[in-house]
Amino acid sequence: MLPYVFLIIFLTLQNAVRCKLVYKTAYAFTVERVPANPDRYPITAIQVSDEDHVVGRDRAFPGPPIRARKGDLLEVTVHNAFDDETTSVHFHGLHMTDNPWMDGVAGLTQHPIPPMSSFTYRFNATQTGTFWYHSHSGHQYAGGLLGPLIVDYRIGEQDPVKISYPYTVDEVIILQDWFHENEHDLYINYRGPYNAFGRRKRHQGDSHPIYQPNYPWKPHSLLLNGRGNFDCSTMNESRTCFSHSFCQSSEQCIRERKPLLQECRSEPYPVEEFLCGGRFIRLRLINGAANVPFKLWIDKHELIIVARDGIETKPLTRKYVIIPVGQRLDVMVPCTGTQFPSVKFNIFVTVAIAYLPDNADNPRIDTFVTGLLTYPPGTGSVVEPDFLPVDDPTRSSGGEMFEYQLEPLTEETAPPADERIVLQYGEVSSVIPGEPLEEWTIDGITHIMPKLPLLQAMYFEEPLNQTVRDLGAGPMGNKRRTHIRHLQYNRTYDFVVIGASSQxxxxxxxxxTMSFVAAGTLNRSTDFELGAKDECGCDGVGTVKKAALDAMIDWREPAKILTKGDSFTVPRYGYAIFRVKMVNQGPWLFHCHVDWHLGMGMAMIFSVERDGRYPDIQAPPVDFPAYLPMSGFRPAGSSHTNSGTSIGGQAQVVAAWLAVLTFALVQIYRG
Ligand SMILES: [Cu+2]
Incomplete structure (x- = not known):
């Protein structure tokens, strides 16, 4: 009887992605575009695979789980099997201390990996918790180049979560928003420069039509561990989303259409199941969306939040959780469902309502995805849920401030800062032919990536003015250039991030990882100077008023830490304040994790320097993706005090030039 029971459990659960407790330190990933149907709608997508994890077109992603222990030296080889795209991989949340070479930001910390070449990321896992990896080239992560990364405590070290909540089942849920158009088309359609599809809006009281960006507000489906269940029989080619009547604008929506490549699959995928065995199940929730914050709850179960962004939190019991883009929440679910005769309970995931701008007329995004929390023996019916997502009684409670109640387990007070830096972001729109329809700025600057990866330029002491880009003024007075803020190593800063944005x-x-000491909303009318009229004739938002800043927490005083993390939400017309001691040298990207906004300049570089350079970081790896130096390579040891892993400068020069030569030969051969 017993083997039979196990067989049933196995058969029931085999479809779920399992982040198995298989610890490996070496991974060999291949990334490529493949025909796929993540939600039954056929489309091309990006597959990440390795020898243990080739799942084919029914589940092209998420990529293979990276599972390691603290202190491990990880080697992740990425083979770029795209036909004609470069790539790079960022390990989201890992500090890469003194080793910014491994941060994976194409154009900033490395040249990207060329097609049909490989690069091995080598780094120490120095933190514990739930992280993820994703492409930091183009918009590839929106197309599926992502996967989970879990670091456990060393053998013999005690995991505080496991002590408080003895669990035997440990699962990953990675969530995505998904469209039936590829990420290139979504991005270009949003950016412009002009709208070929006749979408337009009018100035108030003006009959002159102007074009507006078509932002991909409403995803076609949501994916849970790479899978959703879009029902093609419900496809509505004149789908509507919502509009902004205050601006007399037409609706912003990505339409639905019949699939180009194949027919939709008629039979649904089995719903992902997670076994509630023992007293608790640990769920590691990762928001890998390009755009939307998620809300997740489990019918008739409570969720105990125990960690956020890899930092253990004081346990907080909630009926639901909000997971913004890039964040990770670890929750313990008490397996209390045994009192019911049925054995399966719905896990519901919806788009958190606060995602929409405050002036949306019809604020409903009804897309959702489900999973199942299943009790042994794993067979049986699904319990009638208390309510469906469409009837969610807490639907309208925004959730923008949810993360600011997740207190760290141990550290309670942030020390005073040496300096406060205020950063204000916002958008500019234009209707000038040939220009993007919308750009984003921080302090008036639309970020453009440098000509040469800044890290290499700084390390090899290239002249900065030949490295950065400066494209002059944009159409709305925004400055388009590489946006660098030079910060002093070992100095503690208090950053106030002001969001002059309706979303x-x-x-x-x-x-x-930063310590957040304050967050909240501001008054659009009274806390900001009056800005120029926007393209709809409405009053624009100018700089935040000094009085509003003066009312904020004093940076010269210690402050209670509300929460810690590496990914955070700034509410609509709101702010967040974090403190951080700059102990990690290098050029670190600070950016909006909405992939479409990052593309339109919503980013800047925190360059953490000692004496104007990064003298204490490791030397670059010998097999770094080739780049052509502005003024020749310099031996790594000549003017730097490198750590013990430094390699001989001469060998490095030879290896780098060999790489350049190989790349050139490959290009000639391919051509
Ligand atoms: Cu954004």
């Missing part, structure tokens, strides 16, 4: 934004800082 919330999910920010991420590479290389650090």
């Amino acid at each position: 919330q934004h999910p920010w991420h800082l590479h290389g650090y």
Whole structure:
């Protein structure tokens, strides 16, 4: 009887992605575009595979789980099997201390990996918790280049979560928003420069039509561990989303259409199941979306939040959780469902309502995805849920501030800062032919990536003015250039991030975990100077007023830490304040994690320097993707005090030039 029971459990659960407790330190990933149907709708997508994890077109992604222990030296080889695209991989949340070469930001910390070549990321896992990896080239992560990365405590070290909540089942849920158009088309359609499809809006009281960006507000489906269940029989080619009547604008929507490549699959995928065995199940929730914050709840179960962004939190019991883009929440689910005769309970995932701008007329995004929490023996019916997502009684409670109640388990007070830096972001729109329809700025600057990866330029002491880009003024007075903020090594900063935007934004800082000491909303009318009229004739938002800043927490005083993390939300017309000691040298990207906004300049570089350079970081790896130096390579040891892993400068020069030569030969051969 017993083997039979196990067989049933196995058969029931085999379809779920399992982040198995298989620890490996060496991974060999291949990334490529493949025909896929993540939600039964056929489309091309990006597959990440390795020898243990080739799942084919029914589940092209998420990529293979990276599972390691603290202290492990990880080697992740990425083979670029795209026909004609470069790539790079960022390990989201890992600090890469003194080793910014491994941060994976194409154009900033490395040249991207060329097609049909490989590069091995080598780094120490120095933190524990739930992280993820994703492409930091183009918009590839929106197309599926992503996967989970879990670091456990060393053998013999005690995991505080496991002590408090003895669990035997440990699962990953990675969530995505998904479209039936590829990420290139979504991005170009949003950016412009002009709208070929006749979408337009009018100035108030003006009959002159102007074009507006078509932002991909409403995903076609949501994916849970790479799978959703879009029902093609419900496809509505005149799908509607919502509009902004205050601006007399037409609706912003990505339409549905019959699939180009194949027919939709008629039979649904089995719903992902997670076994509630023992007293608790640990769920590691990762928001890998390009755009939307998620809300997740489990019918008739409570969720105990125990970690956020890899930092253990004081346990907080909630009926639902909000997971903004880039964030990770670890939750313990008490397996209390045994009192019911049935054995399966719905896990519901919807788009958190606060995602929409405050002036949306019809604020409903009804897309959702489900999973199942299943009790042994794993067979049986699904319990009638208390309510469906469409009837969610807490639907309208925004959730923008959810993360600011997740207190760290141990650290309670942030020390005073040495300096406060205020950063204000916002958008500019234009209707000038040939220009993007919308760009984003921080302090008036639309970020453009440098000509040469800044890290290499700084390390090899290239002249900065030959490295950065400066394209002059954009059409709305915004400055288009490489946006660098030079910060002093070992100095503690207090950053105030002001959002002059009608929507919330999910920010991420590479290389650090920050301590948040305040967050909230501002008054659009009274806390900001009056800005120029926008393209609809409405009053624009100018700089935040000094009085509003003066009312904020004093940076010269210690402050209670509300929460810690590497990814955070700034509410609509709101702010967040974090403190961070700059202990990790290098050029670290600070950016909105909405992939479409990052593309339109919503980013800047925190360059953490000692004496104007990065003298204490490791030497670059010998097999780094080739780049052509502006003024020749310099031996790594000549003017730097490198750590013990430094390699001989001469060998490095030879290896780098060999790489350049090989790349050139490959190009000639391919051509
Ligand atoms: Cu954004």
